[in-house]
Amino acid sequence: MNLKELAAHLNLSQTTVSRALNGFPEVSEATRRRVAAAAEQYNYRPNTRAKALATGRAMAIGHVIPLSSQHEMVNPIFGDFIAGAGESYARAGYDMILSLVEDSEQEKAYREMAAKRNVDGIVLHAPRMSDPRIDLLRSIGLPFAVHGRASDLEAPYSWLDVNNKSAFDRATQFLLDLGHRRICLVNGLESMDFAWRRRAGYEAALSSRGLPLDPALMYAEEMTESYGYRTVVATQALENPPTAYLVSSIIPAMGVRRAIEDTGRRMGREISVITHDDDLSYLRNGDEVPQFTATRSSVQEAGRQLANLLLEQIRSPTETPLTRLLEAHLTVGRSTGPAPTP
Structure with a gap:
């Protein structure tokens, strides 16, 4: 018709x-x-x-993706976010334009989108603590929304984020309630805002119980499976090894589990593990009973909501930025249990 x-x-x-x-x-x-x-x-x-x-619109939304080998977007979580955003764009009659560029070419890519008017808005991914791209997009004048936040910037802008600090405070408190006192943080790159907030939540929970921070138990790298494996191998060789691991993504959590099993221990018995971002459409965390205890927040749903937030800005421009903070839910699985008796 x-x-x-x-x-x-x-x-x-x-x-x-x-x-x-x-x-x-x-x-x-x-x-x-x-x-x-x-x-x-x-x-x-x-x-x-x-x-x-x-x-008078282009009916398209732009996503500029840097090609840096250490960029957080290389992991498959990005695919779920794009799938969710794509659903919202399709319902509104919008296309998605993905522009893959070298890190040094990002500013040029944003300015070309604005000059060509081939997009009506832009989504900014993986913000750092003080991210110059936000001021750049503000100066360009196109509507934009950030997936995450940049904590060092005071000027307002539109964003959608998960309450990362609260999630990792709650997860650490859960492990402390189980009797764990040696908890290893397996975090993402802490120049990224989400990782900085997760570390802040971990530190706040330990401080609330009067426990000291141990730098030997605080790791921050690109979130790969091998990173999780190497971290367990290194920390279990300590004189006083951790009895629990708090991991920033299910991908390194798989490496953590593999290392635990390779050392002859049982996850959830001798060593407990909590992960984040386990709700991936093609990488399920078990069936009826989750394999991992997790702070769960759907990346695909975040993509849908951020896309809708940006489309709302485009339809009804306003000087007041739109923001949305999502809460993660702690789901108990097989990977946690009481701290082993010394």
């Missing part, structure tokens, strides 16, 4: 139907709902080029 046929079916003008589908404010909410329901029923999808001409 094309636009003319849909308009005739609804006994409305083509202009009214087009404006209803494109979110123009002069169309009543009742008409908008009626048109949307009919479009869904008859599987009508407006032509993207025609929609762009009608709205």
Whole structure:
């Protein structure tokens, strides 16, 4: 069914139907709902080029992805985020433009998007503590939203983030309640804002119990499976090894589990493990009973919500940035248990 046929079916003008589908404010909410329901029923999808001409928009969202070998986006969590964002874009009639660039070419890529007007908004990934890209995007003038936050920046901007500090405080408290006192933090690169906040949560929980921080139990690297494995091997060789590991992603957590098993120990008995970001669509954490105890936050849902937040900015520009803080939920699995008796 094309636009003319849909308009005739609804006994409305083509202009009214087009404006209803494109979110123009002069169309009543009742008409908008009626048109949307009919479009869904008859599987009508407006032509993207025609929609762009009608709205003056590019009908696309830009994602600039650096190619740095140590960039956090190399892990498969990024795929789930993009899948979630893509669902929201598709429902709104938007395309996604992924631009893969060298790290040094990021500014050029953002400026070219703005100059060509081939996107209506931009998503910024993996912010650092003081991220110059945020000021750059603010100066360019295109709507943008950040997946995460940059703690060292005071000027307002739109973002969506998980409450990383609260999640790791809660996870550390859970291990402390089980009697663990030697807890190893297996964190991501701490120049990244999310990792800095997770370390802050870990430190806050230990401090609340009067426990000292031990630098020998605090690791921060790119989150790979081998990193998790190497960390367990190194820390179990200590004179007073940890009895628990708090891990920033299920990917290094798999390496942690492999190392525990290779040393003849049992995860959840001799050594406990809590991981984060276990809710991946193609890397499930067990079936009915999770293998890992985890601070769970759906990356795919974060992609959906951040995309909707940015689209809302594009449809209804406002001087007040939009922000959203998601909470992670602690899910108990087989990987944790009471601290072993000395």
